Amino acid sequence: MRHVIDQAAAWQRSGIRFAMATVVRTWGSSPHGPGASMLVSEGGRVVGSVSAGCVEAEVCAIAEDVLAGAAPVLERWGIGDEDAFAVGLTCGGTIEVLVREVGANVPLGRIAADVAAGVPVALVTPVDGRGCLAVGGGGVSGSLGDPSADRAAALAAEGMLGRGANGLVASGDGAIDGAADGAICAPERALLVQSFAPRPRLLIFGAAEVARPLADVGATLGYRVTVCDARPAFVTGERFPRADDVVAERPDRWFRAHEDLVDAATAVCVLSHDPRFDVPVLALALRSRAGYVGAMGSRRTHEDRMARLRTAGATDAELARLRSPIGLDLGGRGPEEAAVSILAEIVAVRRGGTALPLTLRTGPVHAT
Numbered sequence: 001m002r003h004v005i006d007q008a009a010a011w012q013r014s015g016i017r018f019a020m021a022t023v024v025r026t027w028g029s030s031p032h033g034p035g036a037s038m039l040v041s042e043g044g045r046v047v048g049s050v051s052a053g054c055v056e057a058e059v060c061a062i063a064e065d066v067l068a069g070a071a072p073v074l075e076r077w078g079i080g081d082e083d084a085f086a087v088g089l090t091c092g093g094t095i096e097v098l099v100r101e102v103g104a105n106v107p108l109g110r111i112a113a114d115v116a117a118g119v120p121v122a123l124v125t126p127v128d129g130r131g132c133l134a135v136g137g138g139g140v141s142g143s144l145g146d147p148s149a150d151r152a153a154a155l156a157a158e159g160m161l162g163r164g165a166n167g168l169v170a171s172g173d174g175a176i177d178g179a180a181d182g183a184i185c186a187p188e189r190a191l192l193v194q195s196f197a198p199r200p201r202l203l204i205f206g207a208a209e210v211a212r213p214l215a216d217v218g219a220t221l222g223y224r225v226t227v228c229d230a231r232p233a234f235v236t237g238e239r240f241p242r243a244d245d246v247v248a249e250r251p252d253r254w255f256r257a258h259e260d261l262v263d264a265a266t267a268v269c270v271l272s273h274d275p276r277f278d279v280p281v282l283a284l285a286l287r288s289r290a291g292y293v294g295a296m297g298s299r300r301t302h303e304d305r306m307a308r309l310r311t312a313g314a315t316d317a318e319l320a321r322l323r324s325p326i327g328l329d330l331g332g333r334g335p336e337e338a339a340v341s342i343l344a345e346i347v348a349v350r351r352g353g354t355a356l357p358l359t360l361r362t363g364p365v366h367a368t
């Protein structure tokens with residue numbers, strides 16, 4: 001969604017009219033969850049996606065009607081519907097999509113700036129299309145047309161933003177996305193809340209050759225990438241052009257100074273192969289809130305590292321968190337394929353995936 005909101009803000013600044021289609025709810029197997037959005041400009045340009053290409057053409061047709069003056073549309077496509085097969089939705093689930101024009105009153109510039117600065121912010125849009133709010137650390141921007149409605153909407157959005165959730169809420173009455181039959185049993189107004197959390201962090205300690213493609217792929221996946229190594233000659237902007245931060249510092253010193261930035265979405269990769277640097281930063285990372293901690297090395301290196309970490313005071317529970325040797329067994333060779341195996345494991349851990357081939361699994365391909 002970050003590239004979508006950046007593009008939306010750019011079009012708004014340029015005076016280009018456009019519609020935004022957003023997934024508000026899903027049932028069964030669906031490629032994207034609530035909050036996934038697609039933009040359709042007046043000139044026909046499309047950015048983003050609401051499905052795996054199943055319904056995009058139909059959504060574009062609705063967006064053209066909305067830009068021609070039609071009211072916002074809340075449309076549903078499902079595997080059991082004849083219309084779903086007509087537009088190609090054969091992935092086994094049901095999605096509900098809100099399509100509305102985004103006007104000059106929507107504070108997209110503020111939202112894009114907050115996202116870029118790592119400040120959590122939510123975009124709140126009534127399903128009826130009247131008014132809009134941005135809610136987050138920078139306060140409340142925009143209006144739904146009434147101060148009491150703004151306050152109720154802000155409270156509802158703050159609850160969603162705190163969980164990093166996207167979807168529908170009822171103004172003043174809490175969530176409504178659990179309705180038994182999926183219908184909107186809303187009171188006065190149903191609100192679509194799109195939460196924009198700060199980018200998750202990928203901390204790479206050790207500027208080994210695999211660190212270069214790891215930083216590149218991590219950036220592609222939306223991580224805020226930091227590369228840290230005690231050797232200044234190895235940590236340069238030329239070697240890591242897509243990293244957000246390239247730091248010449250002892251890894252453990254950097255980690256101690258920035259531990260407040262580490263949270264459950266943070267992935268820590270230790271690649272230096274040198275116990276002088278590996279063990280101190282791993283001891284800190286394993287005690288931190290980081291959701292993923294991995295270290296590169298052979299199995300012999302791993303056993304030696306575990307012994308050193310125990311000597312440094314790491315507990316059995318902390319050591320059980322360590323992913324070492326790092327990455328999934330993809331049978332790959334070379335730095336680029338090693339980077340893919342590491343990021344694949346990070347994604348599996350973060351998203352709760354099994355890392356098994358889909359051919360060995362049953363049930364929906366996409367988690368509900």
